[in-house]
């Protein structure tokens with residue numbers, strides 16, 4: 001690298017502000033993105049398909065006469081499945097099997113119990129009627145994201161799964177369509193960005209409106225999802241990828257450099273951070289970064305990301321490494337240390353935790369089993385990986401017996417009168433025995 005990657009040390013006086021600066025977004029970029037996304041959302045809401053077609057031409061350089069041309073029917077998905085090379089099909093099917101196996105364990109069941117009066121209390125779990133899946137496709141195509149979005153939806157029992165994926169310059173990726181066939185996606189539209197989020201949220205003449213939009217994407221997609229929340233549900237803000245590696249200094253520096261690159265190559269705005277107490281090891285990883293960078297296919301994206309948002313941070317020990325990591329709340333956390341289990345109690349905020357030197361984050365992206373759609377930008381402080389629970393909702397169940405209505409009616413009556421709500425009180429009192 002011509003310029004040097006950011007080096008921080010927790011002992012430096014301005015560490016807190018330097019870290020905050022590293023994690024902060026450029027406000028002026030934020031403002032422009034917000035403006036542009038709001039304009040797109042308004043336009044699609046008002047003009048439907050016509051606006052989606054115009055934005056698709058503008059941002060994806062794809063001009064077609066009608067939205068129908070942007071829908072990939074089931075036959076097209078099956079064709080893609082049959083056309084892809086056998087090794088790709090086998091790998092997709094193997095990954096799908098592992099992702100399904102993991103997510104089946106998340107399936108929630110309805111439950112009921114009876115209290116001492118025979119009153120029934122419980123929770124009814126219902127899948128969403130229709131879910132919208134955003135699969136990114138700007139700088140790279142993501143067949144793995146198709147599986148990660150669609151399989152939990154299907155395991156949850158969602159009746160209709162609508163997928164959107166941009167195809168810049170009209171280049172359709174057969175592996176993406178094949179993955180949709182394997183996962184059982186119901187409808188696929190080759191649209192992306194904020195215009196696709198708007199189409200799913202508001203519906204157009206061709207794209208049906210959905211109940212919830214899930215899936216990762218770039219800053220335009222993440223901002224659009226934030227804006228439409230309330231009209232539809234969203235899973236989380238899953239924006240540009242991030243990795244934080246805590247290393248005890250005993251892993252091959254080339255492995256760590258490549259783990260950092262693995263997320264940096266997604267996006268210029270991706271973030272890769274290494275934390276270690278071993279200063280010599282930080283130097284060794286920096287040397288590996290410089291050595292390996294020219295060998296990378298996506299060298300420019302990685303360079304921009306590593307220089308702009310990457311950092312090597314020196315800490316006192318593993319305890320302090322965990323504290324720094326908790327402040328960042330990374331999407332992916334690699335514990336490249338001798339005894340990762342021993343560190344788990346200290347780790348409080350991370351989308352996914354990869355334990356041990358042999359657990360490359362990249363395996364989690366494809367085939368470990370857990371979901372790779374994870375909270376970014378510090379939102380792991382309060383949100384979780386995409387899962388079956390994102391496609392199910394819960395209704396409370398309450399069924400009083402006459403005895404229960406009598407006993408609890410008296411309690412409700414007192415509380416309602418305390419709130420000055422006499423209709424509530426009298427409604428409960430009607431059911432109290434004389």
Ligand SMILES: NC(=O)c1ccc[n+]([C@@H]2O[C@H](COP(=O)([O-])OP(=O)(O)OC[C@H]3O[C@@H](n4cnc5c(N)ncnc54)[C@H](O)[C@@H]3O)[C@@H](O)[C@H]2O)c1
Nearest residue numbers: 136137138139166192193216217218240241266267373374
């Ligand atoms: N968190 C996760 O689970 C996860 C998983 C996979 C990928 N990712 C992230 O998803 C992102 C994928 O980004 P991408 O760009 O490759 O694909 P994308 O599909 O998210 O975005 C492409 C779309 O962005 C829109 N766009 C581009 N420039 C625009 C502009 N100037 N104005 C308005 N709209 C514009 C276009 O409509 C285009 O279709 C990356 O940041 C990657 O790190 C995250």
Ligand SMILES: N[C@H](CO)Cc1c[nH]c[nH+]1
Nearest residue numbers: 142144145241242365372
């Ligand atoms: N690392 C991404 C989530 O941030 C997921 C992904 C898909 N393909 C490769 N990686």
Ligand SMILES: [Zn+2]
Nearest residue numbers: 241262263365
């Ligand atoms: Zn990745």
